[in-house]
Amino acid sequence: MHVIKSWFWPGVITTALLTALAGWFLAGPVDQQLTDTVNAALESQNAWASAEVDGRDLILKGIAPSEEALAEALKIARETFGVRVVENAATLLPLAEPFSFVVTKSDDGILLSGNVPYGDARAKILAAAETAMPGIEILDEMAVARGEPQGFFDLANFALMQAAQLTNGEVEVSGETYSISGTAANAADYESINAALRLALPGNGKPGEIKLEAPASASSN
Structure with a gap:
């Protein structure tokens, strides 16, 4: 039984370290891929908007020309496969009354x-x-x-x-x-x-x- 323990714990530690290292090395490419995917989707009709991704969490940035444009950009971001949470850091253009x-x-x-x-x-x-x-x-x-x-x-x-x-x-x-x-x-x-x-x-x-x-x-x- 003592022999099993001495073999088991180093194996668990090694596996955990390898898993952590794999996650650390893969996080960058996954972040970049999601960022590129969302920004490409936004670019066609929402050039004002940009996205930053950390893991699977996305931050939407930019100055939206209208409430409709902001809602559309948020919809695109939230519906992109792989995105977990969308934080809205975008703002609206000032409203001139009267214009x-x-x-x-x-x-x-x-x-x-x-x-x-x-x-x-x-x-x-x-x-x-x-x-x-x-x-x-x-x-x-x-x-x-x-x-x-x-x-x-x-x-x-x-x-x-x-x-x-x-x-x-x-x-x-x-x-x-x-x-x-x-x-x-x-x-x-x-x-x-x-x-x-x-x-x-x-x-x-x-x-x-x-x-x-x-x-x-x-x-x-």
């Missing part, structure tokens, strides 16, 4: 401020500004946020086109409210801006404060 977009035109150029939606919205607005006012320096101070109203891009494009008809001034979209102030570049632009404001505004826009001045040459006629 605003401001075009300020001066002798120094064009200043775009206020908010811009997540994604390629910034590039689209900058391209529209360059098209509406070619050759004019454009300064971008827009902050990414949630909460843009339906039809935001239509109303923002309208604001850029009307700003192009000013020598100086400001056009603001605040939620769905559209305001404009400044001096028209010439008599034709003055009439064009006013005529457009008498029609239904694009993007569900509602008229706000209108302080448009005719150019000095027009008012003297």
